[in-house]
Amino acid sequence: MTFEPEELGQSRADLAETLKTLRKRAGRTQVWLAQRCNMSQTKVSNIEGGKLTPTLVDVELILRALDAPPKLVSEVAALARTANTEWQDVWSQRRTGLEKKQNELAGFEKSSTDFRYFLLSMVTGLLATPEYVRASLAAIPGDHSKAIAKKLERQAVLYDMSKRFTFILTEQAVRWPYLAAPVMAVQIDRLVSISLLPNVRLGVIPLEGHMPTAPLNTFTVYDSRIATVETSTGAMIFRDHRDVSAHLNEFSTYEDYAVFGEQARGWLTAWASRFRS
Structure with missing residues (x-):
């Protein structure tokens, strides 16, 4: 369709x-x-x-x-x-204020219990340091202090033990040099720290070995109700169970390629060391 x-x-x-x-x-x-x-x-x-x-x-x-x-x-x-499908273009979001989008995401987070994030090319706001958050909005004209504050405020949801989070990041998402090398190292340290939370599973997909499937987009699935897919010009929000199920199945595929726990922290520590060196 x-x-x-x-x-x-x-x-x-x-x-x-x-x-x-x-x-x-x-x-x-x-x-x-x-x-x-x-x-x-x-x-x-x-x-x-x-x-x-x-x-x-x-x-x-x-x-x-x-x-x-x-x-x-x-x-x-x-x-x-x-x-049951919604398109949100970036120009409308900028026109109405980026903090409005942050409030919408906070609403999704409040009403959901089980979260799955597949991060293809960069770190999501819940995992980002303040420097990374500011850099993610730096190219957009205007004062985004409210949106930045809201993004950082939303991170408190990670410490709600009634909620479960699974983050899968590609090596590219972790290592893309979005910031200066020393600050990137601090960002990766934050990923290591968050991976230790008891309600968080944080996995990485190193760029090695054979992976016969290739992702096209960053996406998030909230429970089994909503899937959001990000593009460079906006986001699609799916509520049709077939679309949500398709993204759950895709997530499961990447979950099989990812490493978690101490193995993931080993990769993250090595990548942080490269930035420090």
């Missing part, structure tokens, strides 16, 4: 209106539909009003209850998948 950015915003409204129209054509009330789908009437109302984006499971339940024909089921399911 091809996603057009403008469709990703409009599709929510289209889906809401389509489901509402189908129910009315079937001569059914929201209360009847809620009972048939084991939902609350409030949830049905919010779906039809565009206040709540239904999952594909929700949509399938509704269409089955309304006895929709197979062709229509396929079309509405495709619309639902598009509605």
Whole structure:
């Protein structure tokens, strides 16, 4: 399926209106539909009003209850998948303020328990030193002091023992010379320190041996609910279970290539030493 950015915003409204129209054509009330789908009437109302984006499971339940024909089921399911996909371009993020994006990420972190980060080319904000965080925003015009403060504030979630984190970093992500050599060494030291937290698994993929698969993007999976994929011009947010499952499977593949624990810390210490030398 091809996603057009403008469709990703409009599709929510289209889906809401389509489901509402189908129910009315079937001569059914929201209360009847809620009972048939084991939902609350409030949830049905919010779906039809565009206040709540239904999952594909929700949509399938509704269409089955309304006895929709197979062709229509396929079309509405495709619309639902598009509605569960969001595109956030970097220009809009800069226009509305980068701290808004940080608040959104903090919301994901607050509502999730199990986190998986695949880091292809650089260190993510939760693992970054203040110097690294500042450098990551240095090329963007404007005052980003609030966004920087929020990024550093978000790191407190790592010390919430009710949450579990798995970070996988490629050697390139760890060693890309984003900062001067001595400061890069300190950044790698932070990775070693965080890897010792009991609720954190931090792995690295050294660039050696044979790896028959090649990653294309940095991505994060929150529980089994949401997957975010980063590109140079923005981020895709997936809520469709098929997209989330695909990223969970991809993560599992890279997890098999990664080394963790003392072996990972050995690599990190060696890379930090190279920067110090």
